[in-house]
Amino acid sequence: MNQLQRLQAIVKQLRDPINGCEWDRVQTMASLKSYTLEETYEVLDAIDKQDMPELKKELGDLLFQIIFYADLANEQGQFNFDDICQAVADKLVSRHPHVFADKTTNKPNWEQLKQKERDQRAQYSMLDDIPNAIPALMKAEKIQKRCAAIGFDWLELKPVFDKVKEELNEVEQEISQPEQKQHKIEEELGDLFFATVNLARHLKVKSELCLQQANHKFVRRFKQVEFILKQKGYSLRDATLEEMEDAWQSVKQAELIKSNSEVNKND
Structure with a gap:
């Protein structure tokens, strides 16, 4: 038994109606959605931090979610984990004919291939299969890219x-x-x-990543503001807006000096 088979067996045991875990037994695809989203963001966070041990763990948590969904679908007679693997493998091969088929084939237009798949599904609009659950910034970008692909840009x-x-x-x-x-x-x-x-x-x-970076920058600077005020004997509630703004500008100035110093080192 390899590790993937072991993980699948563990999920089945957790879902066992008699000897399984009380929490795992009652989960549904709908109830798992928030956990899947959380695990996805934890993967991205580990990548941003370049924390490889943590990334290994978070990818494992995300894989657990996928196997859990597969087990639920299998119980309902819909599909299983092998079907998931087959579906994505077939899609990758069909979208890369220049790699897996005729080596002389020019690299295909990615959007044209996806449009062909939509046509095969009798999809009414080219925007129909954009998921509603993805973050709004990412969805806006997907909508715009689809429209740009047919010249509406x-x-x-x-x-x-x-x-x-x-x-x-x-x-x-x-x-x-x-x-x-x-x-x-x-x-x-x-x-x-x-x-x-x-x-x-x-x-x-990438708008989503750009805003994430802005969030991280603000949090980093605000923590420094808290530290500066604490050093002066203030709490955030005690400090005036002017005092907080002065601390904020001090943090920005310190970052600018540090950044310029690093640039000069590399010149």
Whole structure:
């Protein structure tokens, strides 16, 4: 028995209706969704930290989720783990004919191959199979890439910038109304986010990862602000906005000096 077979056997034992685990026995595909999302983000976090021992563990947790889903589907007579492997293997081979078939074949257009698959599924729209559960920034990028693949896209950067400015102006107009309407503000902000994702895509930047980096930077700096204020005998609740802002600017300045110093070392 290899380790994959061992893991599958463990999942079956956990799901055993008599001798299994009480928690595992009652799980469904719907109840596992939040855990799967959590495990996925923990994998990404380990990659960002370049923590290989932790990444090994988190990938194992994610694999456990996949095998769990396969066991649930098998119980329902839908598919099993081998079917999952076959499906992804078949897809990879079909999408890489230049590797697995005729070696003289030109590298195929990825979006055209995926569109062919959608046609075979009698999919009504090219946007139908974009998952609803993925983060909104990632979904916006997928929508835009699909549309760009058939030519519905700006070819230059200027109109993309102009669209962001237009959407920002519309947000400002909405919040300046004598009677603000929350649903309209949300709508205009959504348009601004969508336009900003489009700008990031044109600049070949992944919006989701870009925002994650901004989150990490803010958290890092804010922790330093907390430390500076603590050194001065303040708590966050005691400090004024001006004191917090002064500490924030000190942190930014320190990072800038450090960054310039590192650049000079490498020159």
